[in-house]
Amino acid sequence: MQTALLIEQTLNGLQFGVMLFLMAAGLTLIFGVMGLINLAHGSLYMVGAFACATVAAWTGSFWLGLVASLAAAAAAGAIVEVTVIRRLYDRDHLDQVLATFALILVFSEGTRWIFGSFPLYLNIPPLLSGAVPIPGGSQYPLYRLAIIGVGILVAIGLYLLISRTRLGMRIRAGESDREMIGALGVDIRTLYTVVFALGAALAGLAGAMVGALQSVQVGMGEPVLILAFVVIVIGGIGSIKGALVGAILVGLIDTLGRFLLPAALAAFMGPSAAASIGAALASMLIYVFMALVLAIRPRGLFAAAG
Amino acid sequence: MKKIIAAGAFGLAMGVSGMAFAEPVKIGMITTLSGGGAGLGIDVRDAFTLAMKKANNPDIEIVTEDDAMKPELAVQIADKMVQSDKVDLMTGIIWSNLAMAVVPSVTGQGVIYLSPNAGPSPLAGANCNENYFNVAYQNDNFHEAMGQYDNETYKKTFILAPNYPAGKDSLTGFKRYYKGELAGEVYTQLGQTDYAAEIAQIRASGADSVFFFLPGGMGIAFVKQYAQSGVDIPLTGPAFSFSQDVLPAIGDAAIGVKNSASWSQDLDNPANKEFVDAFKAEYGRLPSVYAAQAWDTANLILSAVEKADVTDKEAFRAALKEADFDSVRGSFKFNTNQHPIQNIYVREVVKEGDVLTNKIVGTAFENHEDAYAKDCKM
Numbered sequence: 001m002q003t004a005l006l007i008e009q010t011l012n013g014l015q016f017g018v019m020l021f022l023m024a025a026g027l028t029l030i031f032g033v034m035g036l037i038n039l040a041h042g043s044l045y046m047v048g049a050f051a052c053a054t055v056a057a058w059t060g061s062f063w064l065g066l067v068a069s070l071a072a073a074a075a076a077g078a079i080v081e082v083t084v085i086r087r088l089y090d091r092d093h094l095d096q097v098l099a100t101f102a103l104i105l106v107f108s109e110g111t112r113w114i115f116g117s118f119p120l121y122l123n124i125p126p127l128l129s130g131a132v133p134i135p136g137g138s139q140y141p142l143y144r145l146a147i148i149g150v151g152i153l154v155a156i157g158l159y160l161l162i163s164r165t166r167l168g169m170r171i172r173a174g175e176s177d178r179e180m181i182g183a184l185g186v187d188i189r190t191l192y193t194v195v196f197a198l199g200a201a202l203a204g205l206a207g208a209m210v211g212a213l214q215s216v217q218v219g220m221g222e223p224v225l226i227l228a229f230v231v232i233v234i235g236g237i238g239s240i241k242g243a244l245v246g247a248i249l250v251g252l253i254d255t256l257g258r259f260l261l262p263a264a265l266a267a268f269m270g271p272s273a274a275a276s277i278g279a280a281l282a283s284m285l286i287y288v289f290m291a292l293v294l295a296i297r298p299r300g301l302f303a304a305a306g
Numbered sequence: 307m308k309k310i311i312a313a314g315a316f317g318l319a320m321g322v323s324g325m326a327f328a329e330p331v332k333i334g335m336i337t338t339l340s341g342g343g344a345g346l347g348i349d350v351r352d353a354f355t356l357a358m359k360k361a362n363n364p365d366i367e368i369v370t371e372d373d374a375m376k377p378e379l380a381v382q383i384a385d386k387m388v389q390s391d392k393v394d395l396m397t398g399i400i401w402s403n404l405a406m407a408v409v410p411s412v413t414g415q416g417v418i419y420l421s422p423n424a425g426p427s428p429l430a431g432a433n434c435n436e437n438y439f440n441v442a443y444q445n446d447n448f449h450e451a452m453g454q455y456d457n458e459t460y461k462k463t464f465i466l467a468p469n470y471p472a473g474k475d476s477l478t479g480f481k482r483y484y485k486g487e488l489a490g491e492v493y494t495q496l497g498q499t500d501y502a503a504e505i506a507q508i509r510a511s512g513a514d515s516v517f518f519f520l521p522g523g524m525g526i527a528f529v530k531q532y533a534q535s536g537v538d539i540p541l542t543g544p545a546f547s548f549s550q551d552v553l554p555a556i557g558d559a560a561i562g563v564k565n566s567a568s569w570s571q572d573l574d575n576p577a578n579k580e581f582v583d584a585f586k587a588e589y590g591r592l593p594s595v596y597a598a599q600a601w602d603t604a605n606l607i608l609s610a611v612e613k614a615d616v617t618d619k620e621a622f623r624a625a626l627k628e629a630d631f632d633s634v635r636g637s638f639k640f641n642t643n644q645h646p647i648q649n650i651y652v653r654e655v656v657k658e659g660d661v662l663t664n665k666i667v668g669t670a671f672e673n674h675e676d677a678y679a680k681d682c683k684m
Binding site for chain 2: 002004005008009012015112117118119121124129131139143213214215217218219220255258259262271272275276278279280283
């Protein structure tokens with residue numbers, strides 16, 4: 001039974017990890033290419049979740065909702081880039097943090113104004129509901145397996161996009177020398193908008209998928225945003241590979257810590273005290289891990305060159 | 307000049323005499339109106355304002371603010387209400403961690419606080435205060451009842467609650483009466499939305515039942531994910547996990563589940579009939595246990611306002627302590643620590659037409675007192 005539990009918890013960690021990857025990929029791409037710290041990334045996650053919940057409620061189809069979440073988050077990202085973010089590239093990080101923090105407030109209050117303070121509930125599509133048997137004799141929810149699958153597909157897709165396509169070549173060029181590719185005649189403004197919309201769409205996708213598992217509510221993006229920042233700091237800012245590895249590590253450490261730590265503590269204290277102290281320590285674990293990584297590799301595990 | 311002084315004196319006289327006849331009572335309500343805990347706060351606010359509206363007392367004024375389930379925000383609002391709004395009474399807080407942050411400070415400043423929900427154990431025992439009245443329960447109570455009841459059916463229970471004062475009180479209360487073996491004991495984060503790791507532990511634990519305390523949005527997320535996980539160990543819990551505010555979102559998966567509370571919409575007494583009908587007529591939904599507690603809080607305040615002047619704290623506290631109002635819970639009186647002595651019932655989730663609700667199926671405790679009253683020196 002213990003191996004079954006370990007397998008299930010590892011899958012849980014993976015699922016949490018790929019969800020974080022969808023958030024962190026956009027965040028690290030935007031930082032890598034444009035040098036911008038985007039605190040409003042969590043709001044785009046929320047926009048995706050609300051778009052999915054609304055369209056799914058109108059049409060009764062989760063799949064249309066998923067398409068809507070990608071479209072809405074990408075559109076919101078593009079609009080924000082053109083109207084606000086574009087003015088911030090030449091400013092320092094403090095201005096960027098202030099302006100994108102203001103965007104969080106605008107998005108949150110705007111969403112509250114339209115949808116109210118009550119959480120919305122999105123149901124898992126019938127095709128993906130229920131549980132399937134996994135090795136070790138246990139069962140695992142199909143929907144969570146689907147999230148892992150989508151995450152892996154997105155990771156492969158992003159890899160191909162960046163290493164094999166013309167757009168990817170420009171993104172890589174933009175990461176290493178922004179002025180030069182402008183001088184070479186690449187339309188850098190459009191490139192920035194496209195990258196921003198791509199990052200936003202990934203965040204929106206993550207929001208919609210998680211919304212069906214949990215609930216859709218104002219402010220749902222901020223806790224995830226903090227974790228996504230931890231991920232990109234661990235992985236190395238600007239690196240997609242770092243975001244993937246960092247996200248999986250954070251997902252696994254958080255999930256396994258939450259169940260192994262109280263069990264380990266129970267060996268030398270009462271079960272009640274172990275449960276409560278273990279839970280408190282487990283919630284700090286990823287930050288301790290981040291501090292360790294920074295102490296050994298100050299630029300993260302896969303720091304981008306330059 | 308003379309005219310002005312005369313007008314001033316007249317105004318002052320009017321003011322003073324006005325006060326002598328009908329002392330206005332200002333009530334500050336801090337509750338959760340946004341986020342995953344909003345359902346609880348909205349029910350408290352709605353029932354409280356409805357009771358006040360029915361009483362139609364023009365001297366009572368209510369100031370309401372949203373704490374968004376954040377202790378630091380609740381503390382700020384409380385300071386503002388005490389210092390600039392000059393409220394006489396306060397109420398409304400849902401969450402025990404917020405109550406622990408706010409209640410000792412406001413009661414220390416001479417404001418009377420009446421809790422419509424949170425009942426953390428420290429405030430019932432050693433840190434009880436003459437200005438603190440709990441109209442709901444001491445946190446342990448509902449869970450004690452479920453521990454008692456689960457003895458009949460289950461031998462090996464897995465218990466789960468959030469890591470905050472009410473979560474600790476919950477599991478302490480459950481264990482005080484539950485005699486069987488524990489298959490596991492887990493604390494989650496307050497406001498946690500993903501329970502995959504906990505559900506995996508439940509699956510592997512070999513438990514014959516799961517007792518969980520997860521109020522509001524946390525419970526909805528847990529039960530939805532539990533239903534998807536393929537685990538079929540029966541769930542039990544306090545009323546908070548299967549209250550009217552979460553049942554519609556949980557859906558038919560909840561039918562047949564037993565839970566414990568001091569109140570249910572089918573409790574047979576005239577005050578409760580009036581309350582349930584009035585609430586349904588006004589808001590078009592069934593009230594929750596939180597609404598019932600807030601309705602009682604409002605009526606307790608109204609009964610005291612009839613008897614005493616709110617500026618005379620001594621007399622007003624004495625009037626509150628009599629608990630001379632028709633509780634929707636039937637019998638209700640205050641213990642020495644100003645927490646309720648009341649019955650705790652076992653309820654079952656049923657479907658009436660297409661509405662999910664709770665019906666009483668038994669009584670776990672009659673005139674139940676909390677375990678901390680003996681530590682209260684008052």
